[in-house]
């Protein structure tokens with residue numbers, strides 16, 4: 001069986017636009033496993049952090065540093081993702097963290113405009129040699145808060161960030177100027193689609209004003225050569241054990257449960273998943 005791959009023409013698009021959307025990167029069976037894992041793993045529900053946005057709503061986040069043997073780990077370690085990241089970032093990568101961002105029907109809040117490197121710069125990463133892949137578990141549409149990007153904004157370099165609600169947001173005066181010269185793209189996605197984006201790409205997402213949840217998995221990677229110069233709450237260069245693309249389906253519905261250590265992004269501390 002063959003699996004979708006990131007190609008050299010994807011790399012050209014990524015370098016030009018700061019992102020590339022790969023439709024149907026995961027199939028329906030693989031996406032169903034992710035959806036069931038969210039529903040069935042009580043450790044995820046116990047370790048969700050709510051991040052306030054600038055409009056008084058909040059969005060939900062569950063974040064962990066190390067990809068394990070569970071279904072989320074199989075996706076983060078799958079050859080199609082890791083090889084794709086290595087092609088896009090131009091060298092060997094390691095797993096920086098993964099997170100579920102979840103917007104409940106009618107309640108899920110927004111993500112304010114930011115660059116991921118606006119955060120990660122402060123973690124001792126010298127170069128913006130990091131990227132994320134967002135994998136749609138639910139349909140992502142404007143009405144339920146799909147990701148929005150400013151096409152080509154990664155070429156602006158890192159811009160100033162400050163506190164916006166419970167999040168860290170980009171200097172809006174500069175974002176507004178960038179909006180006058182760059183395309184504002186709503187990245188609508190179907191379940192299984194994967195959006196690879198550069199850590200300096202300005203991105204945001206709106207609130208969920210629909211009756212459907214908007215759950216996505218984000219896996220983030222750093223170049224091995226960009227080992228952070230100091231310890232921080234995400235890992236320094238750590239060997240990444242890649243698995244075959246078939247491993248997601250072959251392993252099936254393996255839950256991490258209490259094997260996983262979550263990181264509480266709101267309180268800036270590591271939270272161990274607890275039983276009971």
Ligand SMILES: O=C(O)CCC(=O)C(=O)O
Pocket residue numbers: 099101102111116145146147203204205216218
């Ligand atoms: O889930 C979203 O809509 C955006 C998440 C995001 O921007 C992030 O985790 O940096």
